[in-house]
Amino acid sequence: MIHSPYIRKPASVQQVMFTVLLALVPGIAAYVWQVGAGILVNLAIATTVALAAEALMLRLRKRPVMLSLGDLSAVVTAWLVVLCFPTIVPWWVTTLAVLVAIVGAKHLYGGLGQNPFNPAMVAYCTMIVAYPALMSQWPPAGQLDFATQLDLILGGARNLDAITGATALDALRTGLRVGEADVATLLQQKAFGALGGRGWEWVAGGYLVGGLFLLARGVITWHMPTAFIVALATIAGLFWLVHPEQFASPLFHLASGGAMLAAFFIVTDPISGATTPRGKLLFAAGVAIIAYLIRNFGAYPEGIAFAVLLMNMCVPLIDMKTQPRVFGHREEKP
Amino acid sequence: MIARLFGFHGGIKPDAHKNESAGSPIRPAPIPSRLVVPLRQSTRATSECLVVPGQKVLKGERIGAPEGVLGTAVHAPTSGTVLEVVEHHMPHPSGLDTLSVVIEPDGEERWIEHGPFDWKERSRDEALAHLRDCGIVGLGGATFPSHIKLGTGTGIEVLILNGAECEPWITCDDRLMRERAADILTGAQILRELIGAPRLVVGIEDNKPEAIAAMRTAAEAMGTGIEVVPIPALYPAGGEKQLIRVLTGIEIPYGRLGGEFGVQCFNVGTAHAVYRAMSFGEPLVSRVLTLTGNVDQPGNYEVLIGTPIEDLLPLAGPRRADTDRIIMGGPMMGFALPALDVPVVKATNCLISASQKLFPTPPPEQACIRCGACARACPAELQPFELYWHSRAKNFGKAQEYNLFDCIECGCCAYVCPSHIPLVDYFRFSKSEIWSREREKNAADQARERFEFRNWRQEREKEEKAAKLAAKAAETRAKLAEQPAAGEGAAAAAPAAEEDPKKALIAAALARAKAQKAASEPKNTDGLSAETQAEIAEIDRRRQALGLAEGAEPAPDAAPAAPAAPDDKPAASTRDA
Ligand code: SF4
Ligand code: SF4
Numbered sequence: 087m088i089h090s091p092y093i094r095k096p097a098s099v100q101q102v103m104f105t106v107l108l109a110l111v112p113g114i115a116a117y118v119w120q121v122g123a124g125i126l127v128n129l130a131i132a133t134t135v136a137l138a139a140e141a142l143m144l145r146l147r148k149r150p151v152m153l154s155l156g157d158l159s160a161v162v163t164a165w166l167v168v169l170c171f172p173t174i175v176p177w178w179v180t181t182l183a184v185l186v187a188i189v190g191a192k193h194l195y196g197g198l199g200q201n202p203f204n205p206a207m208v209a210y211c212t213m214i215v216a217y218p219a220l221m222s223q224w225p226p227a228g229q230l231d232f233a234t235q236l237d238l239i240l241g242g243a244r245n246l247d248a249i250t251g252a253t254a255l256d257a258l259r260t261g262l263r264v265g266e267a268d269v270a271t272l273l274q275q276k277a278f279g280a281l282g283g284r285g286w287e288w289v290a291g292g293y294l295v296g297g298l299f300l301l302a303r304g305v306i307t308w309h310m311p312t313a314f315i316v317a318l319a320t321i322a323g324l325f326w327l328v329h330p331e332q333f334a335s336p337l338f339h340l341a342s343g344g345a346m347l348a349a350f351f352i353v354t355d356p357i358s359g360a361t362t363p364r365g366k367l368l369f370a371a372g373v374a375i376i377a378y379l380i381r382n383f384g385a386y387p388e389g390i391a392f393a394v395l396l397m398n399m400c401v402p403l404i405d406m407k408t409q410p411r412v413f414g415h416r417e418e419k420p
Numbered sequence: 421m422i423a424r425l426f427g428f429h430g431g432i433k434p435d436a437h438k439n440e441s442a443g444s445p446i447r448p449a450p451i452p453s454r455l456v457v458p459l460r461q462s463t464r465a466t467s468e469c470l471v472v473p474g475q476k477v478l479k480g481e482r483i484g485a486p487e488g489v490l491g492t493a494v495h496a497p498t499s500g501t502v503l504e505v506v507e508h509h510m511p512h513p514s515g516l517d518t519l520s521v522v523i524e525p526d527g528e529e530r531w532i533e534h535g536p537f538d539w540k541e542r543s544r545d546e547a548l549a550h551l552r553d554c555g556i557v558g559l560g561g562a563t564f565p566s567h568i569k570l571g572t573g574t575g576i577e578v579l580i581l582n583g584a585e586c587e588p589w590i591t592c593d594d595r596l597m598r599e600r601a602a603d604i605l606t607g608a609q610i611l612r613e614l615i616g617a618p619r620l621v622v623g624i625e626d627n628k629p630e631a632i633a634a635m636r637t638a639a640e641a642m643g644t645g646i647e648v649v650p651i652p653a654l655y656p657a658g659g660e661k662q663l664i665r666v667l668t669g670i671e672i673p674y675g676r677l678g679g680e681f682g683v684q685c686f687n688v689g690t691a692h693a694v695y696r697a698m699s700f701g702e703p704l705v706s707r708v709l710t711l712t713g714n715v716d717q718p719g720n721y722e723v724l725i726g727t728p729i730e731d732l733l734p735l736a737g738p739r740r741a742d743t744d745r746i747i748m749g750g751p752m753m754g755f756a757l758p759a760l761d762v763p764v765v766k767a768t769n770c771l772i773s774a775s776q777k778l779f780p781t782p783p784p785e786q787a788c789i790r791c792g793a794c795a796r797a798c799p800a801e802l803q804p805f806e807l808y809w810h811s812r813a814k815n816f817g818k819a820q821e822y823n824l825f826d827c828i829e830c831g832c833c834a835y836v837c838p839s840h841i842p843l844v845d846y847f848r849f850s851k852s853e854i855w856s857r858e859r860e861k862n863a864a865d866q867a868r869e870r871f872e873f874r875n876w877r878q879e880r881e882k883e884e885k886a887a888k889l890a891a892k893a894a895e896t897r898a899k900l901a902e903q904p905a906a907g908e909g910a911a912a913a914a915p916a917a918e919e920d921p922k923k924a925l926i927a928a929a930l931a932r933a934k935a936q937k938a939a940s941e942p943k944n945t946d947g948l949s950a951e952t953q954a955e956i957a958e959i960d961r962r963r964q965a966l967g968l969a970e971g972a973e974p975a976p977d978a979a980p981a982a983p984a985a986p987d988d989k990p991a992a993s994t995r996d997a
Contacts (some may be wrong), residue, residue, distance in 0.1 A: 089513070089845050091831030092751040092779040093434055093588070097793070097838040099786055132543045153784060198785035199839075307792070356791045361803065405806075413429065413800045414661070414673030 087210055094194040096361040099198075102305055103158035109300045110165055110351065113292035117173075120285035121225055124173045124235030128180050131164060131239075135184040136164035159198050163187050166206035169347055170391065171213070172224045183209040203398045204358045210391040223250070226285075230311045290346040297350025306354040309366035314349040315340060317371035321378045338377065343388045348373065352390065358398045365401075365408040426669040430799045431654040432832045434588050434752070436627055441710050441718035444600055448722045449735060455497055455523040455726035456508050456763040457483065461555070462563035463562070464490040471521060475502045480532045480703050483521050486552050493555045497705040497724035500525040511729070511748050511765055515725040515758035523726065526608040534701035539610060544573050547614055547698075554697040555704045555766075559659075563751060563767045569679070577682040579617035580667055581608050581691055583624040583631060584651060584658030587750025590770040592708040593688050595720045597624065597631035601638035604688050607695030611686055622688075624661050627651040629756055633865045655752060656830045660685045662799055674800075674826040689769075704766065706843060710735040713772035714743050723764050730760040730773060740775070745849045747772040748900050751779060752831045779879050794833035794843060800826045804833035812852040816857070819850050827851075872921030884926065891923045 117125050140160035144151045167183050191205035192198070192214075225235065263285045300306045322336040339345060344352070353359060353370045360369035373393040380389020460466045467484030468491075477483060477496035484494030500523045508520035539547040544855065548567040557563040560582060581604070585593040597604060605622075612620045622639070624632050632650050639646040651657055651666050661672045662684060670681050678684045686694075696702040705725055712718035716737030723732060729746065733739065745756040749770055756774070771776075795803035802823055808816040827847050834843040 088756070088781060089842065089848070090747075090749075090751065090753050090755060090829075091835050091844065092747060092754070092774065093835065094782050094840065095432070095836050097432070098783070098840070099789055101836045102789070102791060102838050112799060150784070153786070157786060158791070197787060199789050305791075306791075307796075357789055359790075361790055361792050361795070361805070409803065409822070410801055412802060412826050413665075414671040414676070414826070415823070 099157040099159065103162050105300065105303050106162050106335055106351070107158065107165065109296035109305075110169070110293075112295040112299075113289055113347065114168070116288040116292035117169075120288045121173055122230055122235050124225070124230070124239055125168065127239050128168045128173060128175070128177075129238060131177050131180050132164035132168045132184050133161055135181050136160040136188055139185055139188040140193075143189060143197070147193065147197065149197070154198065157198065160192075163192065163205045163364050166347075166351060167209045169351075170206060170210045170344060172221065174223060174225050174230070174235055175220055176241045177239055179213060179217060183213050186199070186212050199357055202358055202401070204352065204355050204394050207352065207391040207394045207398075211395060214391070216388065252356050288342045290341050293346035293350055297346065299397045300350060300354075306350065307363070307366065309363055310354045310359070310370040311349045313367040313370035314374045315345075317374035318345060318378060321375050325382070333382065339381070343381070343389050346360070347376075348377070348390045349393070352394060353397075357403065358394075360401050360404045360408070362405055362408040362410055364410070365404040368404050368408065369397050369401065373398065423650060424669075425649070426666055428657075428665045428799050429801045430832055431656065431662075431798045432797055432813045432835050433654060434651070434835065437589045437712075438591050438594065439628065440589070441712040441720060443592075444595070444717075444719035445496060445723055446592075446595050446708050449724070449727060449732060451498055451525045451527060451529075451724060452727045452731040453524070454503070454728065455500070455525060455724060456520050456728060456761075457494060457497060457523065457726035458508065458510055458518045458520045458763065458765060459494055460485045460510075460518045461492070461557060461725075461766045463566050465492040465555075465557055467491055467494045468784065469505055469521065470748075471502045471505065473502050473504050474519055476500070476532050477502060477523060478532045480534060482553070482703075482707060483703060490565050490568060492557055492567075493553045493703065494521075495555055495703040495705050496521075496523055497726050498523070498525045499528050499530040501553075506784075509759050509762045511757055511762040511768060513755040513758070515762075520763070537698050537701050539614070539698055543792050544614060551694065551697060553738075554693075554702070556690065556693050556697055557708055557770070558702070559766060560660075560687035561767050561769055562660075562752075563765075566611075566686070566694065566979060569684060569686070570611070571679045571684070573614065573616045574617045575682060576617040576684050577678060578621055578668055578684075579608070579612045579615055579622065580620045580664060580683060580685040581622040581688055582658060582660065582663055582685050583622055583635065583688045584663055585628070586625055586653070586655045587754075587770075588655075588750050589712050589772050590710050590750050592710045592720050593710075594628045594631050594770055594910045596692060596708050597628070597688055598634045600692060600800050601631075601634040602641065603695045604691045605635070605638050605642055606699065607691035607693070608646070608686070608688075609642070609644065610694055610698050611691060616738040617684070620645075622646065622648045623651050623657075623667050623901055625653040625657055627653040634938075654830070655832070657801055659799065659828060659830060661828070674823070697961075707764070707768065708767060709764065709768050710770040712770065713747070714740050714775040715773050716740075723768075726762055727765060728761050729757065729768075732764065732771065733760070733773070736773070740773070742775040742777065743773045744776060744780075745774040747774050748789035752835070753829065782840045782842070785841050788837075788839055788841060791838060793836045793838060797832040797836045797996055799830060799832060800828055802827060804847075807850070808841060808843050808846050814853070816850055816854050820854065824850055824854075884929075887923075887926050891926065895924070928933060959962055 104183055114125065114129070137155060137160055141151050141155055144154050164184050164187075167187055171180065171183065187205035187209040191203055191208035192201050195201040195203075230238075263348075264317065296307075297311055301308060301311070318339055319336040322333070322339040324336050325333040349370075360366050373390065376393035376396055377389040380392055384392075386392070387419050459469055464486045468487045469483070470485055471477060472484045477500060479496060479498045481496045482493050483496050483502075485491075486493050502523040503524050505519065505521050507517040508522070510516045510518045510992045537547070537550050539550070542550075548570055551570070552565065552567040556566040558566060558569070583593055583597050585591070608620055608622070622635055624635065632648060639648050649667060651663070656662050657666060660678070664678055664683050665671055668683055670683055672678055672681055693704045693707075697704070706722050707725065708720055708722050710718070710720050711732065718736060721732070721735060729748075733746065746760060747754045747756050748768055749755065751772065753769070754772070758872075788805050788808060790805055792805070795802070798804055804827075806822045807819050807824055807827070810816070810822065811824075816824075824847060827844075829844050829847065831844050834841065834845075837843060958965070
């Protein structure tokens with residue numbers, strides 16, 4: 087027998103996931119416009135692989151395939167994987183990454199809702215460790231036409247120096263490591279645009295628009311994006327104020343790399359993230375700070391993926407320690 | 421004074437569906453051919469049957485006497501004849517049976533003698549007793565006895581009148597406020613004086629402008645500073661704790677009563693019943709309820725308590741083919757009736773004909789994505805997905821740590837969950853599991869106590885036997901010692917003297933026990949009918965035949981053993997001895 091409540095809000099996981107996909111569209115559009123349509127090919131590959139892997143795993147786990155496939159969670163993971171990767175990675179890297187995300191990070195941990203780690207970030211970290219060279223070949227904005235991108239994706243010969251440039255974060259970092267220049271001089275290079283990497287500011291802007299849409303639709307709460315942005319800006323600001331010639335400005339950090347994507351789409355992954363209001367603040371701020379430290383002092387130009395996984399590990403503790411006060415319980419637990 | 425409003429966390433805004441029935445004035449429902457009046461009107465308010473089959477009763481005549489502290493009286497809803505007193509289904513999710521008085525109305529509606537109760541002249545206790553004897557309980561759905569809620573008459577700052585009616589579909593309180601505002605407020609004033617509250621605030625959801633206007637007009641006419649406050653329509657604003665929070669900012673934690681925080685809350689329907697009880701001496705024999713849902717003519721009816729629900733439903737028009745359940749209460753917290761022959765009780769505020777179109781079966785449950793929508797909707801500020809997680813894993817201790825028992829089962833979490841998880845069902849399951857384990861534990865504790873007591877008794881008996889033997893031996897020794905030379909007597913006397921106090925004690929105990937037995941036995945059998953005495957004799961004979969008769973064993977423990985095992989078969993304990 088069915089018990090109360092007898093009425094339900096017409097909401098579904100599918101709707102939530104669909105809204106997330108929709109919110110990614112402005113960022114993707116900016117990506118296509120600024121960098122090239124190769125991303126669409128990768129999105130198509132990743133979506134297909136994700137759905138196939140999801141169906142297979144559901145089948146193996148004897149779960150209702152159509153119901154869970156229809157929830158679109160696998161597609162969201164696939165898209166996030168692609169958006170974190172250089173557009174021109176060969177198709178098999180994308181395929182492998184999506185398999186790692188869906189089969190490894192999601193289903194081996196028990197499927198939707200059970201994975202302690204963000205699947206897309208697991209895929210990113212695995213790939214950057216396994217194929218560091220391929221994973222750091224980013225196409226400079228507006229330099230490669232679609233045919234070239236397609237050729238590279240489908241496994242064409244890679245003449246590394248000719249086709250790729252360092253990302254803004256990478257260029258800055260390498261430049262500073264060599265020690266020949268300061269931030270201001272480096273930023274004159276053609277890899278840099280007005281705020282972050284040339285052309286990439288638009289992409290970041292697209293994510294920002296999509297993120298605000300998610301906020302407006304109530305799919306995410308303000309806690310994570312705000313904490314992420316404020317924490318990143320604060321730590322970057324501190325270093326920048328002390329050593330402006332050594333460290334880039336907070337605005338640069340926010341507009342570069344995956345900061346905006348992370349703020350609205352990655353740290354906000356509900357399943358692997360913290361759930362309490364205070365926990366969310368801590369979690370997102372933690373990611374931002376670790377990511378900044380990796381960007382500046384670690385072995386990789388972008389640190390968000392590692393930061394997310396590290397914070398994922400802390401989630402049970404964070405949630406436990408930040409349980410909100412229950413109605414009528416006055417300041418019981420600190 | 422204009423009250424400042426406070427918010428409460430969470431809440432939802434489902435479609436109100438009030439328009440269907442809100443426009444329909446309260447009409448009396450016809451008297452059915454049979455009334456089934458449960459002697460227990462809620463889990464707490466119990467009463468003892470006062471009538472026998474064949475007896476004629478008048479309207480308002482008492483058929484059940486209040487039992488226990490929380491008991492309230494039950495009355496005949498109309499005049500007629502008692503047909504039988506039987507176990508009958510209650511309108512309860514489990515279809516629980518309870519002792520009920522079945523009355524065949526004579527259609528004359530002859531009242532008992534009744535008249536105003538001059539509560540101003542009488543003591544407060546008398547007034548409370550009058551309310552109890554009129555069977556006044558909370559009509560908001562919880563049916564808590566009002567005389568208990570009125571407490572001690574001091575320490576309450578604010579009396580809140582609950583006219584929020586936040587559940588979708590229900591409009592009986594709305595109509596009552598529109599049509600009988602002055603009566604409600606008169607009742608509320610009586611409650612206010614009995615409770616000793618300086619302030620009286622009426623909270624009404626702002627989706628009932630007519631009710632607000634009617635109550636305001638009545639309040640002004642009475643001119644005693646009653647505040648009528650519109651509150652935002654947000655389910656569950658009518659939950660007692662949520663309403664108190666909205667109107668006063670005070671949060672009443674789980675398991676505590678408003679009285680402890682200087683605020684008490686009564687439903688408008690209850691205030692109306694209090695008015696009838698005080699101004700006319702009328703006991704609570706009818707209530708207003710809403711008939712709505714998948715029906716042609718939704719409406720509000722004044723219905724006699726005990727009217728079978730199946731007799732009521734046709735008032736809203738013929739049953740539509742796709743009606744698949746009848747829900748009592750609202751769609752958020754109500755329940756589907758297990759049978760339609762159940763009677764209207766004091767808690768019945770609404771009957772909704774449900775169909776798949778109105779209340780579709782939710783889609784299959786999916787995995788929780790920890791989206792937190794449930795936590796954002798929870799008015800108790802819980803983390804429902806954590807409770808769900810632990811309930812599912814049958815990790816009840818953890819669920820309790822996450823304050824499972826603070827859940828008011830309002831259903832907001834299940835309403836919003838995109839994974840369609842029936843969260844409240846999980847919580848009900850966990851709670852009942854915990855309760856039944858608690859009960860089992862208590863039973864086990866009792867059994868253990870009984871067991872330990874028996875061991876202790878056996879131990880004591882052994883000691884006593886040993887002591888008796890020792891005493892006998894000592895006696896013999898003493899006798900023997902007396903015979904030989906007197907010189908040895910001194911040596912033999914020493915151990916005998918040592919045992920003496922013990923012996924004296926035992927002798928005294930035995931004497932006491934005998935006296936006790938002698939004292940208790942005739943008492944128990946005093947003034948018994950010849951029949952009973954014969955029965956006892958018969959039992960004694962059987963016991964003797966089995967070698968169990970009293971006196972076959974030393975008796976001292978017989979008295980304490982009895983209270984230790986009150987619910988146990990006495991034969992078992994005797995055998996154990
Ligand atoms: S609303 Fe449902 S899916 Fe979302 S966290 Fe709560 S239980 Fe999980
Ligand atoms: S049913 Fe319980 S857990 Fe769910 S919203 Fe209501 S109080 Fe919170």
